[in-house]
Amino acid sequence: MSTSPGHTVDQVPVTTLPDGHQLALTVHTVTGAAPGPRIVWLGGVHGDEPLGPETVRRALAEIDPAQLSGTVTAVPVANPLALQALSRNTPVDGINLNRIFPGNRGGSVTEQIAAVLCEIIAGADHLIDFHSGGNFATVEYSYLHEPGAEMSRAYGCSLLYQHASYVGSATDWALQQGIGAMVSELGGGGQRIDHYLDKGVAGTLNVLRTLKMLPGEPTPPPADQSIITTLRILQPAVGGVLQSDYGADRIGERIPQGTVLGRILSPYTFEELEVLTAPFEPSILVLARESVTNVLPGEYGYMVADGATATPA
Ligand SMILES: [Zn+2]
Structure with a gap:
């Protein structure tokens, strides 16, 4: 990797797949x-x-190397096999990459990817892990960790989720190394795509200004930025069709306890199988679904934060 100003692209080998192809991270x-x-x-x-x-x-x-102080190391696709399959977990071993850090150089494909990513992250000062909702869900918040809280505030989401990092996540491993880390959860479900991309790019550049890696005054966080500490995933116990009253345009709304968010219907008999309601008074909508989506048992139906324990950031 070059040390003179500029942008280089390298392939970092992971392993050989049974189909004969080499798996590498770009x-x-x-x-x-x-x-x-x-x-x-x-x-x-x-x-x-x-x-x-x-x-x-x-x-x-958006980054001009002549204006940059320091280095950005970016792995746009951390799990190429999951990307190929449009799946959360790696198809060949069924593992969620974000629960297996620090991985194992002699382990399964996902364990090896995690180990290579640790080699890439090691020695860095900061980490941003860009997530979103999956194929059918839209989400909008960022995690708030120490170290790294200044990045989360500067990123500009209205909701910051203060919570212990998930064991085995890239963030958890980075925090253990003393690396400041934040997780972005923006967009997904094919909804408001450019809105969330614009927000993510603007937030990322504002993080770089906050870290003094780019020149210019950072934009202050939004006035309504608040910290949530209790976030519940509403997972239907049954599969079927989720008929949703709360789509992406409702994210951030405070919803009275008991409000019906959506219903799981059988696409076969049309029976109502389960009703998902807002559990908190009020519930702040964090993850939403459009009017009609398929859902598996245990999948993310909605995410809501407890509005009563939310505090200004
Ligand atoms: Zn994710």
Whole structure:
């Protein structure tokens, strides 16, 4: 990898697949003209979240190495096999990459990907992991961790989720190394795509200004930015068709407890199988679904935060 200012692209080998192809991770390195911190961006940790790779692509295109202090190391597609299958987990071993860090260089494909990503992240100062809702769900918040809280505030989401990082996630591993880390959860479900991409790119550049990696005054966080500490995933116990009253345009709304968010219907008999209601007074909508989507038992139906315990950031 070059140390003179510019943008290079490298292939980092992972393993040989049984079909004879070499699995490698594509790593972009933007080296700034001035010294400074190193930030790592990950996209596509989950293969059903295409906004992560695209946010990385668009944000990289906005960076002029002559203006950059430090280095951006970006892996736009952290899990190529999951991306190929449009799936959250890696098809060949069924593993969720974001629960297997630090991985294992002698393990299954996903364990090896995690181990290679650790080698890429090691020694960095900051990490942003770009996620979204999956194929059918739209989401909007970022995690708030220490170290890394200044990035979450600058990223500009109205909802910051203060919570222990998930064991085995890239973020959890980075935080253990003392690397400041934030997770972006923006968009998904094929809804309001450019709105969320614009928000992600603007937030990422504002993070770089906050870290003094790019010149210019950072934009202050939105006035309504608040911290949520209780976030519940509403997972239907049955599969079927989720008929939703709350789509992407309702995210951030405060909804009275007991309000019906959606109903699971049988597409065979048309019976109502389950009703999903707002559990908190009030419930802040964080993850939503459009009017009609298929759902598996245990999938993310909605996510809501407890509005009573939300505090201004
Ligand atoms: Zn994800």
